[in-house]
Amino acid sequence: MASGDNKDRFLIALAKFFGLSPRKPNPLAAVQVCNDWFLAELVAPILGDPDVVILNLERFNQLMLACGHLIASKHFFDFFFGKARTVSDFEDAVERFRTKAMWLYGNFRFAYKQLSQCDSQQFEELIARTTLRKDLEKEFRGRSPFLDEIQAIPEGDLGFLGYISSQALDDYAFGLDVLKQLVISWDEREKLLQGLGAAKQKKISEILKEKGSQFPSAGINGVELTDVKAIVETLDPDLQALKDRQASAQQVGMRNTQRYLTLPYLDVYVATSMRTPEDYVTQHAFVMQLFQNENVRDLNLRYFDPTASYDPDRIKKGLIECLMLRRAAITIYNAGAEDTMGKDSELAATLAQGKPVIVYVQSEPAFVDVLGRSKPVSMDQRAKTFNVDHPLGLQICTRTGVAHGIIVVRTVDQCARMLRKVLLHDLSFSIKHEGGNFKLEEKETQSVLRVVTDDPLLSHSFWTYFRHTEPETDI
Amino acid sequence: MELIVTQHAHDEAVRQYALRLLSNGYDVTARVEGWFNAPEYVYGYRPDIVAKKGDQVLIVEIKKSETDWPKISALQRFVSEKENSKVLILNPGDVITHTSTSANGQWR
Numbered sequence: 301m302a303s304g305d306n307k308d309r310f311l312i313a314l315a316k317f318f319g320l321s322p323r324k325p326n327p328l329a330a331v332q333v334c335n336d337w338f339l340a341e342l343v344a345p346i347l348g349d350p351d352v353v354i355l356n357l358e359r360f361n362q363l364m365l366a367c368g369h370l371i372a373s374k375h376f377f378d379f380f381f382g383k384a385r386t387v388s389d390f391e392d393a394v395e396r397f398r399t400k401a402m403w404l405y406g407n408f409r410f411a412y413k414q415l416s417q418c419d420s421q422q423f424e425e426l427i428a429r430t431t432l433r434k435d436l437e438k439e440f441r442g443r444s445p446f447l448d449e450i451q452a453i454p455e456g457d458l459g460f461l462g463y464i465s466s467q468a469l470d471d472y473a474f475g476l477d478v479l480k481q482l483v484i485s486w487d488e489r490e491k492l493l494q495g496l497g498a499a500k501q502k503k504i505s506e507i508l509k510e511k512g513s514q515f516p517s518a519g520i521n522g523v524e525l526t527d528v529k530a531i532v533e534t535l536d537p538d539l540q541a542l543k544d545r546q547a548s549a550q551q552v553g554m555r556n557t558q559r560y561l562t563l564p565y566l567d568v569y570v571a572t573s574m575r576t577p578e579d580y581v582t583q584h585a586f587v588m589q590l591f592q593n594e595n596v597r598d599l600n601l602r603y604f605d606p607t608a609s610y611d612p613d614r615i616k617k618g619l620i621e622c623l624m625l626r627r628a629a630i631t632i633y634n635a636g637a638e639d640t641m642g643k644d645s646e647l648a649a650t651l652a653q654g655k656p657v658i659v660y661v662q663s664e665p666a667f668v669d670v671l672g673r674s675k676p677v678s679m680d681q682r683a684k685t686f687n688v689d690h691p692l693g694l695q696i697c698t699r700t701g702v703a704h705g706i707i708v709v710r711t712v713d714q715c716a717r718m719l720r721k722v723l724l725h726d727l728s729f730s731i732k733h734e735g736g737n738f739k740l741e742e743k744e745t746q747s748v749l750r751v752v753t754d755d756p757l758l759s760h761s762f763w764t765y766f767r768h769t770e771p772e773t774d775i
Numbered sequence: 776m777e778l779i780v781t782q783h784a785h786d787e788a789v790r791q792y793a794l795r796l797l798s799n800g801y802d803v804t805a806r807v808e809g810w811f812n813a814p815e816y817v818y819g820y821r822p823d824i825v826a827k828k829g830d831q832v833l834i835v836e837i838k839k840s841e842t843d844w845p846k847i848s849a850l851q852r853f854v855s856e857k858e859n860s861k862v863l864i865l866n867p868g869d870v871i872t873h874t875s876t877s878a879n880g881q882w883r
Contacts, residue, residue: 485795
């Protein structure tokens with residue numbers, strides 16, 4: 301005779317199988333379509349002592365009918381419940397089903413309908429989407445190494461590829477051009493500086509001061525033509541050398557862009573913000589460390605490194621990045637210390653395409669200074685924000701309606717490890733029920749990758765207007 | 776021979792010519808980010824420089840390649856329809872000042 305405790309555990313697991321939030325006294329009340337005595341009659345022979353479960357396809361399908369669900373195929377039953385011999389086994393089987401249901405459809409009831417009704421070949425194909433991809437691992441390993449295809453740019457010159465970071469060089473050039481024009485038309489110096497305006501003269505003064513030359517921030521009294529000419533002749537070679545390096549870096553970046561545009565496949569998009577030359581250097585170092593890490597090195601992954609690509613036109617560069625984002629199977633988001641529109645939209649766009657995002661929030665240094673902020677940014681706090689309540693942390697796949705979350709990692713090593721696991725579908729999950737939502741949580745990072753609400757009206761309305769189409773292919 | 780101008784040379788010429796016009800007392804709008812307001816569009820194209828002095832309007836276009844011709848054509852159409860306006864089409868080489876000195880000690 302089954303103990304009341306085991307019966308409760310069995311009924312609670314069954315309620316979870318149906319996507320219900322189990323409530324006392326009858327966890328199945330929301331779906332049960334038979335009388336209570338009949339449900340008790342069905343359950344009694346399933347549960348033996350001490351916690352034995354005796355379940356076959358016929359009994360399982362009687363339970364499904366009694367709970368208003370379609371009967372399941374043999375392959376469905378065998379795959380999930382065929383080896384359930386104890387209540388614990390049954391609970392594990394339910395968790396397996398729920399994990400696959402959340403992964404593939406973001407909905408328990410629809411997932412049951414699809415998985416329990418399809419033929420065995422379709423069933424195997426659907427399940428295969430969620431299981432270890434041994435074949436893909438072999439395919440990755442068989443590829444040639446990637447780095448040879450993309451030309452390296454000297455680390456110190458990477459900053460020249462950025463629109464914002466290279467603006468400093470343009471400003472320097474403008475400052476010197478003003479001085480050159482003063483030399484050419486010295487008699488018109490007042491007119492030129494007045495036309496330029498006080499704010500711009502001050503800015504030029506600051507730029508030249510950084511280069512070790514003095515030029516007044518207002519007016520030009522006391523300055524001789526020879527002084528201005530001397531500044532130009534001193535700084536112009538320096539500027540020309542910088543321009544040559546910029547031109548060379550940009551040329552390599554443009555060549556790399558053509559290579560990226562024609563890659564036969566692209567696995568990873570690396571999203572980040574690159575505003576200063578330092579951003580370029582740190583981002584490039586991150587990319588190099590990541591893809592040379594022992595956890596992924598053998599996979600010969602193709603990745604888009606935005607620090608190695610350039611197009612002089614911002615609109616084209618934007619289109620190129622959109623295409624790379626679309627082609628890549630996964631996005632790695634290097635969070636840095638602050639949110640920026642560019643990389644945040646790339647994160648959201650990836651999730652909206654139903655593809656995974658790994659968010660890397662550096663653990664060291666633990667605090668990072670940000671221009672314009674009085675206090676340094678705590679990276680632990682930033683990681684927590686991404687893990688718990690970042691507004692972009694959960695996005696709906698526009699194709700399937702399934703809510704996708706992000707994986708938050710704290711070290712390059714962990715990032716590489718999770719990258720491998722995500723690509724090869726080697727992740728481990730647990731399901732949490734919190735605040736009226738079921739959450740599919742990745743075990744190592746405790747990142748939420750899928751959610752299902754237990755609110756019946758919201759769920760019904762959502763799936764009425766956001767019709768199910770096809771299952772998800774990736775986590 | 777086909778004209779091909781680098782972005783750098785083009786931008787440098789725009790900067791230098793805009794400053795030259797400023798020295799000559801023009802109000803200048805130019806495609807020099809951060810330093811000048813951008814000129815208004817003319818028949819769907821944005822000129823490199825639009826300079827005004829009194830009722831005179833001067834449009835300057837620095838050539839980049841042979842594919843500039845529809846833009847140049849649009850600018851020419853604009854000045855033909857507007858009194859006191861003129862368009863100047865320049866090659867970067869005609870504009871850029873070199874600080875290496877020539878035999879007479881002047882910049883080229």
